């Protein structure tokens with residue numbers, strides 16, 4: 234049986250290990266004490282809470298299918314149904330249904346939300362009348378969408394969504410990589426509003442379908458279940474430091490563990506790492522891949538989880554949370570009302586109201602220089618302004634994700650093409666993870682499984 238070392242025990246690496254089960258002898262190296270990477274469940278006031286990703290894309294099948302395959306089918310759960318809300322202009326305002334990453338489909342529905350000024354709504358409606366040559370090449374989200382819908386729509390509708398998913402900014406993110414559905418329509422030419430309406434009519438999700446699902450007990454259960462089911466040897470506390478090719482053409486991995494150095498060999502290696510970590514290991518083997526991977530920018534964020542005692546709270550908000558456009562000048566980027574959103578959490582902690590706030594987009598790194606207590610105080614103060622007087626939390630927890638989210642800048646897809654071309658010249662080596670074809674968990678699972686198939690086929 235061939236041997237494979239998977240470096241990185243986040244969901245991408247574990248999905249690769251799962252794909253290799255039965256076909257190879259697999260070892261997963263993970264530098265932290267636990268597998269899971271950005272799927273991490275901690276506790277606050279004795280309750281399980283997600284500190285990183287809290288949901289799995291459900292309209293795209295890869296993550297929920299794998300979760301079901303590893304025995305978590307019964308734990309998959311829908312969030313409470315509630316419209317996405319934007320905190321802007323001093324109020325929480327719902328995004329109209331049917332939007333695609335904030336791009337509106339129905340200007341009339343938008344008019345009732347108060348999200349845009351009357352002039353801003355009129356500018357959105359005018360999109361239908363603007364000539365639209367087919368888009369060729371890539372450009373930033375702002376460059377394309379502000380020209381179509383006006384700057385106000387980008388600032389107040391699209392920016393908050395991009396901040397929520399990528400911790401990114403519309404003027405830096407690639408339309409093709411960060412908003413592929415919109416880019417595909419733009420490449421066909423013609424106004425977007427009628428095309429979006431047609432797309433919605435033709436491909437509307439099945440009735441009752443939800444866009445995301447959670448895992449009862451926390452998404453951290455997902456990587457743990459994949460690790461247990463894949464049959465791989467999992468070495469936690471093991472950081473890969475260098476890669477070499479042996480005279481017989483096998484891969485040698487030098488790692489550091491708590492017990493000292495470790496050297497292992499295998500027929501193939503899967504790098505399931507953030508771009509900068511993969512770059513460092515590839516330096517001696519492919520300067521081209523190293524250069525491209527090292528050039529992928531990353532945003533840092535902090536998640537501040539808070540528990541309020543229901544008995545002491547002056548007021549508890551409704552809905553699942555809100556997103557914040559940077560144009561309003563607030564520090565908060567988003568808030569998720571976990572006790573409203575996830576029934577499993579409400580049942581586990583009926584006396585508490587648990588929420589999480591997030592801070593930090595690309596370019597806002599200085600905000601995160603503040604100590605935990607200052608971040609928490611800022612978050613509480615802004616939550617009071619956004620939703621009302623919540624009172625003081627009885628427990629708080631700050632989780633920092635330094636360089637946690639790769640940024641798909643203009644030309645990202647071409648960059649990924651060049652990385653994949655360079656890596657293809659290294660026999661028995663494949664790469665996967667959030668840096669390539671999507672940051673969401675479902676996309677990561679897809680890249681992990683594809684990387685496994687590549688090394689098997691090699």
Ligand SMILES: Cc1cc2nc3c(=O)[nH]c(=O)nc-3n(C[C@H](O)[C@H](O)[C@H](O)COP(=O)(O)OP(=O)(O)OC[C@H]3O[C@@H](n4cnc5c(N)ncnc54)[C@H](O)[C@@H]3O)c2cc1C
Pocket residue numbers: 240241242243244245246262263264265268269270271272284285286287288289290471472473474505506507510534536634637638665666667668672673674675677
């Ligand atoms: C705060 C936050 C919230 C998010 N929310 C969502 C969400 O709700 N839904 C969603 O779909 N996506 C969400 N995402 C994105 C998604 O969680 C990640 O993109 C995805 O989990 C990345 O998985 P990965 O395996 O590619 O990388 P990672 O999770 O980063 O895993 C890589 C692993 O490699 C390990 N490692 C690094 N270097 C080495 C080395 N040299 N040797 C050994 N191991 C090493 C790391 O410790 C890590 O465990 C969120 C991301 C963040 C940061």
